[in-house]
Amino acid sequence: MIAIPLQAQFNVPLPLASGAVLDAYELAYETYGTLNAAKSNAVLICHALNASHHVAGIYAGQSDSEGWWDSMIGPGKSVDTNQFFVIGVNNLGSCFGSTGPLSMNPATHLPYGADFPLVTVEDWVDSQAQLLDFLGIETVAAVMGGSLGGMQALCWSYRYPQRIRHAIVIAAAPNLSAQNIAFNEVARQAIMTDPDFHDGHFAQHHTLPKNGLAVARMIGHITYISDDQMESKFGRELRDGKKFSFAPEFQIESYLRYQGEKFSQYYDANTYLRVTKALDYFDPAAQYDGDLAVALSPASAKFLVISFTTDWRFSPTRSREMVKALLDEKKAVTYTEIDAPHGHDAFLLNHPQYHAVVRTYFTHQVQP
């Protein structure tokens, strides 16, 4: 399946939760499959921290350019693009084509950089609703996402209850724990204390806070993998014996450095700060004295909630909090806890029971 990146331009101002207003913005998106005549078969995919609108398929002539959820979405796959019109969208503030810190600030004709406003999950969902309007879609069959993407699917369910028939919330949480915010803060500090960061205006100084970004990514990676998985993948294995140096000697060190280095070459530091902050701020229950059930009460979608047993970043307990709130509000909900060894990253992987749950749900419960 060949994917084609598209851009949608919006000239209606978007008020943000911070109080700032984006007068005009663009969203990068891709679509797979065909919108049916009734325009009822759309499925919106929301991405997590570092992904993009390139959800499935490959770009023409680039054989190793699979979308980040290509194992899940495509012709004949669990989310079958022969049945559904799947939309991938890049979130505002990202660095892959939608308006964000790398974009030109119309006021200064320079890249926004540190001046790009902070965005929230609610802001993303509002802009995604604008994209649906742009595509002429009133109601989607489903909004689906993992991790931070799952938070967006949850947010859709109560923010636009009439526009979504199913919310598929995978490896997510109704808010971040203090421990999770702590990980994000360490990552942000790694970036902000990098001498090349220049308070976010590094572009004007022709530098990139690569070291800070790399460390931020290393911290993230540790939390995406389970202890057991890290042990079985790397253990205490050394690359070339002990050298009594601080060069990467253990395989896990070299793996983390490689991941950090790779990430720092394609990801924007200002985006990383904003996306982690959006994660930290998300807390729909906060304005209802912490009562998540009240926050979710407007929802009319059916819910599929999926967690993974070894996910300690967004543990099954956090998913069960959402399930409990939905039960208290008498919402239709199916919940599965997938027995997978991989930790948080399992939501991106091709686990047979996980994919069977999604496939069965789409085949039998989601009407195109």
Add this chain to the structure above:
Amino acid sequence: MITRADFAAIASWIPEGARVLDLGCGDGSLLAYLGETRGVSGYGIENDERAILRCIENGVNVLQVNLESGMAEIADQSFDIVILSQTLQAMKRTEAVVADMLRVGREAIVTFPNFGYWKHRTQIALGGRMPVSDDLPYQWYNTPNIHLFTIADFEAFCAARHYQVLNRSVFTGGVEQKLLPNLLGTLALYRFTNAANAIRSGGTA
């Protein structure tokens, strides 16, 4: 074996549109049936991966939770009826599970294979072997049934806890068994509650 006759008996005890929780719901066929015939708003609890997929196929809300520990998250008195079908004999914490059913639900329905069925008695008394039948199809060494009991045992269990039995049906091979149920019946169905719940629901139970 659960049959349509048993489903019909259970359905006849459930008010239209009730909120029903089915513990150990298997493939969800009972909940699907209660949805069709009584318009219930139902949820199933199941921990078997394949059964969960069948529930999703059947359009049933299913929650993958371990029954022995997972009911704690369900609010008190949040269901009209909690069903435990053909599972009580396989629970470790039998008493606690039944008490929890009446905590989260106003009423409970329990179905179980009657160990007192005459063929089971004969297999033990005359054959000297643990009974194996359509309703108890396992050998002693591979059975999930760790708490086998009879209709008389269950009635004593309810009486000792002051549970009020609201209905009882006994079946043999899908046909209702009115005569000598503890001797001739293979499957027992009970609807019961406790005094506190009965008062809460205005004594209409």
